[in-house]
Amino acid sequence: xxxxxxxxxxxxxxxxxxxxxxxxxxxxxxxDAAVVAVPPRLCVTSDLFVEDVHFRRSYFTPAxxxxxxxxxxxxxxxxxxxxxxxxxxxIVCPDDAxxxxxxxxxxxxxxxxxxxDVPLVGGDLSRGDKIAVSVTVWGAPGASGRFLTRATGxxxxxxxxxxxxxxxxxxxxxxxxxxRAALADWPAATAAHLAPVPRLAEGLALAGQxxxxxxxxxxxxxxxxxxxxxxxxxxxxxxxxxxxxHPEVTAHAAGHGRPPEKVAFFGGEDYALLATVAPPALAxxxxxxxxxxxxxxxxxxxGYTLNGSPINERGFDHFG
Amino acid sequence: xxxxxxxxxxxxxxxxxxxxxxxxxxxxxxxDAAVVAVPPRLCVTSDLFVEDVHFRRSYFTPAxxxxxxxxxxxxxxxxxxxxxxxxxxxIVCPDDAxxxxxxxxxxxxxxxxxxxDVPLVGGDLSRGDKIAVSVTVWGAPGASGRFLTRATGxxxxxxxxxxxxxxxxxxxxxxxxxxRAALADWPAATAAHLAPVPRLAEGLALAGQxxxxxxxxxxxxxxxxxxxxxxxxxxxxxxxxxxxxHPEVTAHAAGHGRPPEKVAFFGGEDYALLATVAPPALAxxxxxxxxxxxxxxxxxxxGYTLNGSPINERGFDHFG
Numbered sequence: 001x002x003x004x005x006x007x008x009x010x011x012x013x014x015x016x017x018x019x020x021x022x023x024x025x026x027x028x029x030x031x032d033a034a035v036v037a038v039p040p041r042l043c044v045t046s047d048l049f050v051e052d053v054h055f056r057r058s059y060f061t062p063a064x065x066x067x068x069x070x071x072x073x074x075x076x077x078x079x080x081x082x083x084x085x086x087x088x089x090x091i092v093c094p095d096d097a098x099x100x101x102x103x104x105x106x107x108x109x110x111x112x113x114x115x116x117d118v119p120l121v122g123g124d125l126s127r128g129d130k131i132a133v134s135v136t137v138w139g140a141p142g143a144s145g146r147f148l149t150r151a152t153g154x155x156x157x158x159x160x161x162x163x164x165x166x167x168x169x170x171x172x173x174x175x176x177x178x179x180r181a182a183l184a185d186w187p188a189a190t191a192a193h194l195a196p197v198p199r200l201a202e203g204l205a206l207a208g209q210x211x212x213x214x215x216x217x218x219x220x221x222x223x224x225x226x227x228x229x230x231x232x233x234x235x236x237x238x239x240x241x242x243x244x245x246h247p248e249v250t251a252h253a254a255g256h257g258r259p260p261e262k263v264a265f266f267g268g269e270d271y272a273l274l275a276t277v278a279p280p281a282l283a284x285x286x287x288x289x290x291x292x293x294x295x296x297x298x299x300x301x302x303g304y305t306l307n308g309s310p311i312n313e314r315g316f317d318h319f320g
Numbered sequence: 321x322x323x324x325x326x327x328x329x330x331x332x333x334x335x336x337x338x339x340x341x342x343x344x345x346x347x348x349x350x351x352d353a354a355v356v357a358v359p360p361r362l363c364v365t366s367d368l369f370v371e372d373v374h375f376r377r378s379y380f381t382p383a384x385x386x387x388x389x390x391x392x393x394x395x396x397x398x399x400x401x402x403x404x405x406x407x408x409x410x411i412v413c414p415d416d417a418x419x420x421x422x423x424x425x426x427x428x429x430x431x432x433x434x435x436x437d438v439p440l441v442g443g444d445l446s447r448g449d450k451i452a453v454s455v456t457v458w459g460a461p462g463a464s465g466r467f468l469t470r471a472t473g474x475x476x477x478x479x480x481x482x483x484x485x486x487x488x489x490x491x492x493x494x495x496x497x498x499x500r501a502a503l504a505d506w507p508a509a510t511a512a513h514l515a516p517v518p519r520l521a522e523g524l525a526l527a528g529q530x531x532x533x534x535x536x537x538x539x540x541x542x543x544x545x546x547x548x549x550x551x552x553x554x555x556x557x558x559x560x561x562x563x564x565x566h567p568e569v570t571a572h573a574a575g576h577g578r579p580p581e582k583v584a585f586f587g588g589e590d591y592a593l594l595a596t597v598a599p600p601a602l603a604x605x606x607x608x609x610x611x612x613x614x615x616x617x618x619x620x621x622x623g624y625t626l627n628g629s630p631i632n633e634r635g636f637d638h639f640g
Contacts, residue, residue, distance in 0.1 A: 036362055044408060076353050092452055126373050
């Protein structure tokens with residue numbers, strides 16, 4: 001198997017997939033630092049994507065690892081209502097991932113980057129025992145000039161979601177059990193886990209709606225993420241009516257004797273956007289972002305209800 | 321030993337060491353992304369710092385690991401002639417590094433960050449088998465408005481160095497052999513490896529000198545880094561007169577029967593700045609940056625000479 005021979009060899013592989021020159025890149029990668037042209041206010045976010053913590057090589061293709069390690073960062077930019085304008089990449093490479101692996105990894109990442117016009121302006125790599133990918137992305141606000149933040153909603157605001165909830169958690173479960181054989185029976189759920197879609201257009205559109213009061217991306221499940229979205233002292237009343245969740249969530253929940261709305265509540269890694277909107281602005285929001293659907297409302301006191309019943313268990317900790 | 325209990329626990333530890341609010345930080349860490357106020361042109365760089373590749377826990381204190389993982393990035397900003405204005409941090413934590421370890425690590429990193437007024441605006445962490453630290457730093461140009469780049473010097477320009485050459489390589493050798501017992505006999509060399517100093521004030525001053533034509537930081541040794549600094553088709557003539565190198569370099573070389581200038585040429589991880597200056601501007605540069613000392617000149621044709629003799633071996637590859 002062809003090994004990566006040197007850092008220069010890897011950088012050449014990077015050049016084969018990522019153009020060095022791009023709009024806004026004054027000095028491309030290859031110097032001590034890149035120089036980029038940026039607006040006066042920039043959002044910045046950084047996420048790790050680590051083998052056997054965030055993904056398994058047994059059922060992720062190299063291209064999926066490359067794309068998802070960028071996608072989870074782009075999703076944070078989407079949650080800010082911003083447009084990504086550049087990123088840097090750090091890769092820890094174990095000896096058992098060969099040149100073909102990284103070629104496919106970079107191809108997967110480059111395709112996603114190109115589809116959003118995000119240039120790669122720098123990178124570093126190191127040997128190590130397992131694959132670890134670090135991505136830092138920055139972004140600019142849209143025409144509205146504003147970034148969407150957390151904890152800035154108000155009691156009574158409607159909670160809206162863009163993207164499925166619980167679907168990626170079902171995907172994780174069936175992939176852990178059956179490997180890629182699960183793709184046949186659970187195409188949507190496995191795709192949600194293997195190839196999450198960053199909701200960049202929708203995030204930007206949300207920021208353009210004046211009545212939208214807060215936004216985040218649901219990476220750890222509603223149970224863990226809602227407390228991060230809501231203002232201090234508030235709770236939420238959530239409603240997942242029958243037929244409101246993805247059929248694969250409903251089917252998987254039924255097969256395990258669980259209420260599907262609990263799968264939606266505790267599931268992680270959906271990278272759906274969760275926003276809050278003042279009720280008078282809901283109609284305009286739904287017109288501007290047709291994929292946004294109401295799932296509940298901010299309550300004036302702490303605690304959560306799910307379809308009318310209190311729920312208080314904890315969700316998923318990537319780190320724990 | 322107290323373990324890090326959760327991601328929230330780690331973030332609380334971060335808050336204990338790094339203030340969230342700082343000048344230029346409009347939205348501090350804790351949201352999907354931070355928002356920072358930035359100048360129209362920004363330099364960005366990212367480096368990994370990985371256990372058993374870049375450092376060993378056997379002879380690095382946790383505080384030294386924290387500080388060096390940031391220092392190597394700040395050194396890149398220094399080499400651009402820029403001032404660092406913010407950074408994000410990704411940490412892979414193995415189970416055998418406890419809460420005390422990370423407390424000390426963050427304290428070491430925070431002290432260096434505070435000494436240069438660089439706010440930490442975001443971070444992510446993950447479990448993993450070995451410690452890996454990813455830092456992304458960005459910076460603004462100084463009053464001159466320019467960034468210093470590589471490959472923009474001219475034949476005849478004087479090469480100047482800020483910081484010792486070869487000293488960190490001696491430090492690595494004695495630490496690998498004796499562990500921290502080496503600190504007694506080799507205080508400067510071990511300090512150069514364990515606690516390199518990013519030359520930020522000097523980099524900024526170099527950028528302010530119009531005759532300075534290029535700059536980089538020497539992280540892999542002159543042998544590997546000079547070809548990256550020099551313009552295409554050029555070489556260099558280097559001179560390390562007796563007494564021109566650090567006494568610990570001279571002593572270590574003598575003990576191993578090596579010419580000390582070869583230790584300076586092949587040694588890595590010094591994080592010295594290496595700049596080129598047009599000869600008429602040298603006097604002004606030496607007045608502005610007293611620590612800068614001439615070590616040679618750019619030659620009009622490829623190849624290197626060291627004290628008058630050709631030298632063509634290759635240097636150090638962190639990755640190879």
